[in-house]
Amino acid sequence: MTARPTPRRSAPGGAGGPAAVAALQAALAAENSAVYGYGVAGAHLAGPRRAAAVRNWVTHQTARDTLTAMLAAREAQPVAAAAAYELPFDVRNAAAAVALAIVLEDRLSAAYLGLVGLSDPALRAFGARAVRAAALRAAAWRGSTLAFPGLDVPAPRRPGPATAGRGTTAPASPPPGSPTPSHPGG
Amino acid sequence: MARDATRRRVLAIGAVTLPLAAAGCKGLTALGTPPTAEPGVAVADDAITVEARLIAHYAAVLAAVPALAGTLRPLLAQHHDHLARLRDRLIIPPGSRATDPASPGASPPPSPAHSTVPDTAAAALGYLRDAENAAAAAQLAHLAAAPPSLAQLLASISASEATHAMILGGYRRRR
Numbered sequence: 001m002t003a004r005p006t007p008r009r010s011a012p013g014g015a016g017g018p019a020a021v022a023a024l025q026a027a028l029a030a031e032n033s034a035v036y037g038y039g040v041a042g043a044h045l046a047g048p049r050r051a052a053a054v055r056n057w058v059t060h061q062t063a064r065d066t067l068t069a070m071l072a073a074r075e076a077q078p079v080a081a082a083a084a085y086e087l088p089f090d091v092r093n094a095a096a097a098v099a100l101a102i103v104l105e106d107r108l109s110a111a112y113l114g115l116v117g118l119s120d121p122a123l124r125a126f127g128a129r130a131v132r133a134a135a136l137r138a139a140a141w142r143g144s145t146l147a148f149p150g151l152d153v154p155a156p157r158r159p160g161p162a163t164a165g166r167g168t169t170a171p172a173s174p175p176p177g178s179p180t181p182s183h184p185g186g
Numbered sequence: 187m188a189r190d191a192t193r194r195r196v197l198a199i200g201a202v203t204l205p206l207a208a209a210g211c212k213g214l215t216a217l218g219t220p221p222t223a224e225p226g227v228a229v230a231d232d233a234i235t236v237e238a239r240l241i242a243h244y245a246a247v248l249a250a251v252p253a254l255a256g257t258l259r260p261l262l263a264q265h266h267d268h269l270a271r272l273r274d275r276l277i278i279p280p281g282s283r284a285t286d287p288a289s290p291g292a293s294p295p296p297s298p299a300h301s302t303v304p305d306t307a308a309a310a311l312g313y314l315r316d317a318e319n320a321a322a323a324a325q326l327a328h329l330a331a332a333p334p335s336l337a338q339l340l341a342s343i344s345a346s347e348a349t350h351a352m353i354l355g356g357y358r359r360r361r
Contacts (some may be wrong), residue, residue, distance in 0.1 A: 109345065116341040121330040128326055128341040135345035136352055145349040147264040148271070151342045 020123060021076045023114040027130070028067040030111035032081035034060040034104045040087065041104075044097035053101065056137055063130070088156035098141055099159035105138035109150030226333040230275045233340055236324045237269045240347075243317045246303045251310045257357055258314070261350050268343045275336060311358035318351035 038060060042053035064081075071078040091100050112134060115127025135149035146152065244262045248255055304310045325344040329337050 109342075113338050113341060116329070116338045117334040119334070124329055124337055124341075125326075128329060128344065131341050132322075132345040132348050135349050139349035139352060145261065145264065145346060145353055147267040147346055148339075148342045149345045149349070151338065 020115075020118055020120060021071065021074055023118055023123075023127075024067055024071050024074070025076070025079045026114050027108075027111045027127075028064065028071065029079050030104075030108045031060050031064040031067060032079070033085050034108060035064060036081070036085045037087070037100055037104045040091050041097035041100045044091060044094050046094070049094070049098065052140070053097070056101070059133075059137075089158040095159040099157065101141045102138055103156045105134045105141065106146075106149070106153045108134040109138065110153050113150035224333075225331050226336050227276065229328045229332045229340075230272055230336060232328060233325055233343070234269065234272050234276075236321050237265060237272060237343075240317055240321045241265050241269065243314060247310045247314055250303045250305045251307055254307055254310060257311075261353070264346060264350070268346070271339060272343075275339070308358050308361040311354050311361070315351045315354040315358065318347045318354060322347035322351065 035057060038053050038057035042050055042057060045053050068078040087100065088103055089096060089099070091097055109131050112127045112130035115123050116131065118124060118127075131150050135146070138149065139145050146154070241262065244258060244265065248258060248262075302313075304313050322344045325340045325347065329340060332340060
């Protein structure tokens with residue numbers, strides 16, 4: 001997800017065209033909201049799930065920086081993060097925090113799929129890798145899979161008690177063990 | 187993949203308008219040469235073959251280890267969804283060879299040899315995990331050649347298969 005295609009200028013619709021810039025901006029906006037959202041989610045999680053949230057928070061910061069650089073290379077002004085974001089539902093417990101993480105990753109899958117629809121092969125490949133990464137994180141939180149990540153995105157659902165902690169498949173890599181930041185949006 | 191089958195298939199988009207336009211200009215007798223298949227047809231055909239082969243792997247494992255049915259059925263159902271969505275991209279004339287194992291009269295995809303299908307649950311889960319990873323990579327092999335909307339579908343299916351591999355790996359570790 002951090003690999004960066006070589007920036008190139010080209011005709012509209014190509015690597016440096018308005019379609020590419022718009023798709024990169026959409027992905028950046030989704031990453032900005034993910035950075036904010038994981039900060040909220042992490043505050044309501046403990047143990048391995050908190051560690052996973054922190055790990056993902058760091059991942060999304062890195063992705064945000066990558067996209068920002070890609071846009072700057074195309075002489076585009078990267079969309080700025082908002083000071084706060086409206087959440088799809090109240091997040092006051094662990095079940096809601098997990099549900100929020102799922103929503104964030106599902107939306108990222110959809111956003112990165114926009115890059116796959118471009119003509120530039122490098123941006124396509126970059127987008128496909130990012131769709132995969134987001135789908136894997138969503139599946140780890142959800143404990144199940146979707147047939148079409150990014151294409152058929154489930155509507156955000158207020159979590160019920162039965163879904164709390166359902167995801168028996170933990171994220172694969174070990175958690176970094178650092179605390180969840182209280183002001184993630186920067 | 188058989189390219190003769192590819193020539194009989196056309197992408198759903200644009201497949202109807204072009205022959206009709208030609209017929210309007212010259213009459214049906216002028217259509218002696220079949221239209222050339224668009225590049226996306228071959229890509230979709232390959233993706234269908236990959237998906238059909240994966241379904242065959244699941245069928246073989248379910249036959250060898252029926253106790254895994256409850257675990258594998260949800261994932262297998264998603265593969266049938268993948269196959270259906272891919273087949274929706276093509277117009278396949280009746281009677282032509284098809285790689286969908288559910289299609290009447292279809293040629294079966296290459297099936298795994300019985301000797302290669304593990305007969306224990308843990309080994310079978312590892313076998314399918316590897317098959318999912320291979321399919322996820324194969325679906326992206328021709329990403330650059332696909333029309334934009336097909337590229338997005340392939341990326342989505344590939345991502346889904348990567349999540350299948352992760353889930354199967356988790357099941358296997360717990361056994």
